[in-house]
Amino acid sequence: MTSQMAQQRFSTEQAASDIEAAIEAVERAMLGVVNSRVTVLREASQHILEAGGKRIRPRLLMLSYLALGGTDYDYAAPAAAAVELMHTASVVHDDINDHGVLRRGRPSINAKWGRTFALLTGDFLFTSVYQLMAPYGALNQILADAATALVEGETLQAEAVKNNDFTRSKYAEIIALKTAALFQAAGDLGARLANATKQQIEAMQSAAYNIGLAFQIVDDILDIVGDEATLGKTAGIDIEQGRGFVSAQTNGHQTTHEHKGDVFESVKAKLMKGDYLEEARAQARALIEMAIEQIKTLPESGARLALIELANQVVDRDF
Amino acid sequence: MTSQMAQQRFSTEQAASDIEAAIEAVERAMLGVVNSRVTVLREASQHILEAGGKRIRPRLLMLSYLALGGTDYDYAAPAAAAVELMHTASVVHDDINDHGVLRRGRPSINAKWGRTFALLTGDFLFTSVYQLMAPYGALNQILADAATALVEGETLQAEAVKNNDFTRSKYAEIIALKTAALFQAAGDLGARLANATKQQIEAMQSAAYNIGLAFQIVDDILDIVGDEATLGKTAGIDIEQGRGFVSAQTNGHQTTHEHKGDVFESVKAKLMKGDYLEEARAQARALIEMAIEQIKTLPESGARLALIELANQVVDRDF
Numbered sequence: 001m002t003s004q005m006a007q008q009r010f011s012t013e014q015a016a017s018d019i020e021a022a023i024e025a026v027e028r029a030m031l032g033v034v035n036s037r038v039t040v041l042r043e044a045s046q047h048i049l050e051a052g053g054k055r056i057r058p059r060l061l062m063l064s065y066l067a068l069g070g071t072d073y074d075y076a077a078p079a080a081a082a083v084e085l086m087h088t089a090s091v092v093h094d095d096i097n098d099h100g101v102l103r104r105g106r107p108s109i110n111a112k113w114g115r116t117f118a119l120l121t122g123d124f125l126f127t128s129v130y131q132l133m134a135p136y137g138a139l140n141q142i143l144a145d146a147a148t149a150l151v152e153g154e155t156l157q158a159e160a161v162k163n164n165d166f167t168r169s170k171y172a173e174i175i176a177l178k179t180a181a182l183f184q185a186a187g188d189l190g191a192r193l194a195n196a197t198k199q200q201i202e203a204m205q206s207a208a209y210n211i212g213l214a215f216q217i218v219d220d221i222l223d224i225v226g227d228e229a230t231l232g233k234t235a236g237i238d239i240e241q242g243r244g245f246v247s248a249q250t251n252g253h254q255t256t257h258e259h260k261g262d263v264f265e266s267v268k269a270k271l272m273k274g275d276y277l278e279e280a281r282a283q284a285r286a287l288i289e290m291a292i293e294q295i296k297t298l299p300e301s302g303a304r305l306a307l308i309e310l311a312n313q314v315v316d317r318d319f
Numbered sequence: 320m321t322s323q324m325a326q327q328r329f330s331t332e333q334a335a336s337d338i339e340a341a342i343e344a345v346e347r348a349m350l351g352v353v354n355s356r357v358t359v360l361r362e363a364s365q366h367i368l369e370a371g372g373k374r375i376r377p378r379l380l381m382l383s384y385l386a387l388g389g390t391d392y393d394y395a396a397p398a399a400a401a402v403e404l405m406h407t408a409s410v411v412h413d414d415i416n417d418h419g420v421l422r423r424g425r426p427s428i429n430a431k432w433g434r435t436f437a438l439l440t441g442d443f444l445f446t447s448v449y450q451l452m453a454p455y456g457a458l459n460q461i462l463a464d465a466a467t468a469l470v471e472g473e474t475l476q477a478e479a480v481k482n483n484d485f486t487r488s489k490y491a492e493i494i495a496l497k498t499a500a501l502f503q504a505a506g507d508l509g510a511r512l513a514n515a516t517k518q519q520i521e522a523m524q525s526a527a528y529n530i531g532l533a534f535q536i537v538d539d540i541l542d543i544v545g546d547e548a549t550l551g552k553t554a555g556i557d558i559e560q561g562r563g564f565v566s567a568q569t570n571g572h573q574t575t576h577e578h579k580g581d582v583f584e585s586v587k588a589k590l591m592k593g594d595y596l597e598e599a600r601a602q603a604r605a606l607i608e609m610a611i612e613q614i615k616t617l618p619e620s621g622a623r624l625a626l627i628e629l630a631n632q633v634v635d636r637d638f
Contacts, residue, residue, distance in 0.1 A: 116416045127467040148450060
């Protein structure tokens with residue numbers, strides 16, 4: 001083994017252990033802030049947090065931070081925790097509106113505690129985001145913008161479903177708002193917390209934004225081809241609700257509750273044969289390639305390598 | 320008219336016009352931030368904001384600001400708007416959980432746009448709070464704490480209703496969290512924005528906290544003795560749900576939907592004869608007297624006079 005190779009291996013191992021330590025700091029920050037005096041808020045929040053989830057948004061933030069020279073996990077972790085809790089809050093409210101009963105392999109909060117407490121737990125997770133971000137001063141604007149975009153995207157989606165108006169361009173607008181904006185905020189916050197240059201911040205914003213778009217497209221594909229046990233959440237909701245990538249391709253084909261099983265199976269069969277899914281996968285892959293190019297403008301490091309790996313995993317996953 | 324009296328009258332008139340200008344700045348800030356690109360969020364938010372409401376929380380903030388020497392309305396108004404929108408968000412979600420159909424004399428968002436959009440509009444109002452506060456740096460912690468307390472209080476209330484465990488001490492804990500904390504934040508923020516002294520800030524925190532407790536007690540009384548047309552919201556919800564001041568006095572007597580009318584009328588008749596309501600009014604009055612003592616430690620001014628008037632109105636209102 002050459003000394004350069006040893007150096008390389010050492011730094012990769014070091015980076016991996018740094019990244020794991022960083023993610024553990026995020027978990028601590030999340031569990032810390034939801035430790036409410038109110039039993040049901042504490043237990044319902046722990047229920048969904050302990051179920052895991054991919055943690056892709058906080059990982060993106062921490063990797064962006066580490067890749068741009070940040071070293072103090074405990075400084076960046078609460079911001080990463082805030083980004084993940086913002087996502088979690090929206091998921092909890094989403095499960096109320098969609099009647100989702102399974103989430104991260106567990107009963108949804110809605111299913112286990114009922115609608116009233118699910119609504120309040122979602123609200124509590126929102127206020128926890130605010131708690132975590134309060135010490136970050138001017139950086140609050142970044143997450144405020146992403147939070148607004150997220151709710152706007154969810155609402156546009158609900159409107160499109162209601163009006164049976166789910167076009168391709170509407171789909172693009174929705175996933176930009178409901179998913180890519182929060183990913184972008186994660187990349188952005190990580191870079192700014194590391195005192196990155198303007199150019200580096202912009203590179204991470206763009207990369208994270210593109211990863212977010214790809215992530216949502218793949219999520220929508222998996223909603224069709226994945227099975228519930230692997231996904232850990234109620235599958236087929238998108239088709240049932242007439243939304244998501246596929247509905248956009250088929251121009252808002254909407255089904256009813258009564259015939260869910262039949263219609264779902266037939267739409268699915270049709271799509272699995274068609275080119276829709278392949279086209280969507282190709283789009284996601286193209287977005288990831290762009291993201292990787294942007295990431296490659298950052299200085300070489302173990303964290304940069306991990307960012308590229310994260311980007312690739314977004315399209316290569318089956319859950 | 321002596322010159323001192325003329326001076327006094329002038330300053331009172333000036334104060335009144337300052338206060339009105341300040342409140343108008345708050346209205347502008349609220350309507351500005353909810354001007355979303357998403358139609359339903361914009362229209363539903365405008366619907367509830369244009370219905371008015373007492374605006375007591377933002378008025379408290381602006382009066383605290385003016386009474387402590389603040390002069391720049393446009394600087395303080397977004398914070399006051401944030402406090403009012405935090406309250407509004409919670410009201411919108413509350414109407415989902417309570418099936419309230421009337422709010423501020425109009426159909427609730429829930430009744431007019433349905434549950435899904437009411438939930439999302441509430442979320443959007445939360446993110447609007449965050450938007451408005453983001454520029455205030457360290458002051459974000461104050462509203463974050465109040466927002467968390469508010470959600471915790473609402474949840475404790477829902478828990479108490481569910482477990483039929485609505486005691487007097489539980490009631491005190493709930494109103495402190497769900498109402499007094501946000502009032503306190505309003506007084507606190509107004510004072511800090513005016514660069515008040517530590518002693519002045521503490522006086523306004525306490526005064527606003529006590530006004531908040533009194534406000535909630537009076538609200539709960541009005542829920543029983545008021546009529547819907549004057550209140551502008553669905554009355555009797557508290558008794559129906561087995562919560563509020565009166566339920567606390569009668570140890571969580573809980574009724575069912577089926578017999579709402581009968582039980583409501585009989586509980587109401589019983590209470591109107593008893594001493595419960597008089598006792599509650601006396602409590603509220605005592606809290607307001609304490610608040611007024613605290614306000615009187617501030618320098619004399621038209622705004623201070625208006626603060627005392629606001630405190631008195633809290634117990635003297637019939638809506």
